[in-house]
Amino acid sequence: MFGRVGRSAVRHPWLTILVWVIAAMGTAALAPPLKPVSDQAEFLPSHYESVRAGELQERAFPQQEQPASVMVFRRDDNGTLTEADLADVQKVAAGLDKAGLDKIKKVETSPQAVSPNREIALASIVATTKDPYNADLLDSIKEMREEAKPLLEGTALHMGITGASATTLDTLESSGDTDAMIMMATLVLIIVLLAAIFRSPLIAILPVLVITLVFVVATGLISTAAEFGGFQADSSIGSILIVVLFGVGTDYILFLLFRYREFLRQGQEPKEAMGEAVARVGETIASAAGAVIAAFLALLLSSLGMLRAMGPSLAISVAVTLLAALTLVPAVFSLLGAKAFWPSKAWRREPRHGLAARTASLTARRPGLVAAASGGLLAVLAAGVLNLNTVFDNAGSLPKNLESVQAAEALERGFSAGQTDPTRIFLEAEDGGKLERSQVTAYEKELSAAGLGQVTPAVLNPEGDVAQLGVVLKHKPDSTQAIDVVSGPLRDVAHEAAPEGTRVLVGGTSAVLADIQHATNRDYSVVFPAAGIAIMVILGLLLRSAVAPWYLMLAVGLGFAATLGSTVWLFQGLMGEAGLPFTLPVIVYLFVVAIGTDYNILVVARLREEVKRGNAPAQAVRQAITHSASTIGTAAVILAGTFGVLLLAQNSMLQQMGFAVAFGILLTAFVMALLLVPAVTTLLGHRTWWPGRATPDTEPEAAPEPPAQEPALAQRG
Incomplete structure (x- = not known):
């Protein structure tokens, strides 16, 4: 199927390119703009208490x-x-x-x-x-x-x-213009690295132009789907889309280009070589995209609207990127032919394998040692997760010289830290009744007696059926301490002290964050396993194996834990931060687990290809690592470097996010995909592919073993 798609694109390149240009112009002109959503309470399901408290406040005190x-x-x-x-x-x-x-x-x-x-x-x-x-x-x-x-x-x-x-x-x-900073860093990294590896200005620039076109189409489709498809997409998703599209887009283009260059080196004509390249790696690219799309769509199971909105948007963007990789990229490069590599002629020569070959040889000869060393490193880093503390205090991540931070510190010299945003407690009469003033006064006294914060005098609405009280906590509203107080003792006291015939709802910023914390913990136990199962199914279909998906997903889980643990070791341990942003596990899930799985898929797909050619497991590992190292290394460095730019931000939350994703991508690529997974595969041998048979491929399209073509990252070519 993928061969037919690729050959169709290269037979009609101008038509394929024209369709994409028209699609980009059409979506840019006709798609509605994405709208910002900034109220976190809007992202919570309506059954949460803080949401119901907000609705009651709107109804009972509309002019407040x-x-x-x-x-x-x-x-x-x-x-x-x-x-x-x-x-x-x-x-x-x-x-x-x-x-x-x-x-x-x-x-x-x-x-x-x-x-x-x-x-x-x-x-x-x-x-x-x-x-x-x-x-x-x-x-x-x-x-x-x-x-x-x-x-x-x-x-x-x-x-x-x-x-x-x-x-x-x-x-x-x-934060500055984070989107612009990320975009500029991504473009520079892509252009510089591709130019260094291929020694060609065209290959350095064309992927950027292609992915920019894909970005326009994807953004237009997302906004249209949000407008007419019934899901919410926030305009703030722009920076994430940039990284996702350029990250996976560069991955898929590199997967294709290295194979394309391989077949050109064998003497095939450009159109034939590109059609064969799509036929060979199309299934790998589609499987990698399918795994990422499945991981993103698993966010639909989240109870947080913020994540549910993000899931379809990112899935659409990856689907568009996949379609472009199988059609637009082949069309563009088949037109250029060997001129795409101008002025370099080094692509015609079989390169030296360098570091990649030595790594492949070591893994093939000593798989137990490599598996133990790489797995042990990930396990040590993962131990940091045991000390993970998540925080909601976004202001605490800001530079201390900002006016709002200094003013908040000054305020605490004379008032409680919660003075600017008290917790709201609503006492409502049930069954259409009215509140007695004595009931409200007694309730106010019981709240004060609990000693959890200063209780402000109750205010009744004009109908007399709802009273609002404020509790000024000693802690900042978005601090961990305030969230713990509201989610535990304050809500307990507020509900237990409610007079007969009334009900109580606790709202305000701290209550919203407490509910978000509860929803996030619930989502972790639902979304992550669902995504893991979906990715395992895709891996099983790709590899025709019931064994490989299990250890691949265990490796991915270990890499996820190692990424979070490393961030804890650095920021909480060495730098003394109180905790990491509560959204960080989701960010690591999106970029390290979902996108990083591409590298595992590329390696194991190549391993399976080598085994089907009749190579023994050790020799298959040698070939797979040697053939895949440059592709994986280049793609990982580009994506990691993009996030690494966030380390330059003044906001510590952005710094933590940048380090976690950048380091996690490098761990996934260089430790997991190129060491741990091939080593374990070698140890398992032919059992890896059970119940399939590790026999040579006899299908008509199978080609003889091509010469190795990818240079090591440090090698020019």
Whole structure:
């Protein structure tokens, strides 16, 4: 089948290219734009308590105003605020209130907004939108910071703005243009590495152009599917799509190009050589893509809308990349023929195998030693997972010199850390009844007696059937401590103390994060096994084996644990971080497990090919490693380097993500795919392919053993 697809593309190259260009132009012009989704509560299922609390708040208190951010005032000398200082706070707040900034309804302060030790005063910034992440609101917060500077001149005050909107603004600015940074790094790495290996400007540039075209088509299809297909896709998926498309796209193009060059070296005509290359590696590419698509679609089983939205989007992008690899790439390179390698002529010569050949020989001669060494290394690194601590504190990953971070620290000198975003507790009368004031007062006293935080006075809605109370925790709303308090003792006390005939719902940022934590833990136990089973089925179909998929997936699981463990050793152990982002296991799953499986598939597919030619297991391993090392090494370095750029970011969360994925990809490629998997395959011998038979392939399309063609990474060719 793949041979027919490839030969069709090379027989009609201009038509194939034209179809792709029209598809890109059409999707770019007609597809609707992706819309941002920033409220994490929207991603939670409706049965979670924090979601139901938010819905009740919308119904019972529709006009209630919540500060989008908070202005924190202190003296320059950190002393006690005087009456003159407090008058200046009023003046600054009034001046900013009259500034008429977009999305800002009012800026207000009061005598009650002064801390008990009189070191800190606050002013609330109330927005006209309930979305604290609104782009216009963020621009106004930025402008407000500038507007405040002349108002503060001549006073003894220092002012900083913190809270949800201000922290989001600082997060965006400290991260910089991450998409542009990732895109630029990816392009440079692809061009430089391909140029170094093939010594050809065309081969260095054409994959970039092809994948850019694929990116346009994939993005258009994703936005169209999101608009009409009933699933939610967030515009923030752009940076992930860049890495996925350029990562898997480069993998598949390299898989194809190395085989194409091999057949050209044998003397075949370009169109014949490309058709044969697609026939040989088409099944491998399709299986690799199928494994990645299955892993991404497993995210549909997640209870988090954030992950459910990501799954189909990434699956669509990989499917488009697969189609391009089997049609567009063959069409382009068959037109160029041997000119694609211009000006280098080294591709005509059989290269020296170098390091790849020595590694292959060692693995074939001493498979037990190689398996023990590589598996032992992964096991030692994986031990770090035992100390893994996940955190939700995104602000804690920001540089300490940012205004929102410094203002939050100043606020804690006079108020509880949860002052900017109290936990909301809603007491509702059941069966259409009304709340008695005595019931509300007694409930308020029981919450206060629990000593979990300062309880603010209850407010009843106009209908008198819902009361809202606030609990100001001692910890920041997105901290691990606050989440633990809300998910455990606070919810327990709130529900147990509810008067007869009422029900209680606990909401707010800490409650939302507590529910996300619960949903994430549930997803890990469902999504990961489902993806593993799907990938095993694909491996079994590709290899016609019931044995190989088992140890391949065990190796993948060990690589996953080693990646997380390495990140724990570095950031929690050596660098003293409190924990790693709670999303990190999912990120590692997406890029290390899903995409990294490509390298395993390429190696074992080549192993099976060599065995079917009649080679003994040891000789098959020699050939497979030698033939695959450059392809895997190049693809892994490009993908790892792309994520490695994130280590340059100031945001520690991005640094942790960049290291985890970059190091994980390198582990998967160089330790697992090129050492552990071939060594175990050698030890198992022909039993690897049970119940299939390890006999020479007698099908008509089988070709004799071609000469080795891939150079080591360090070799020019």
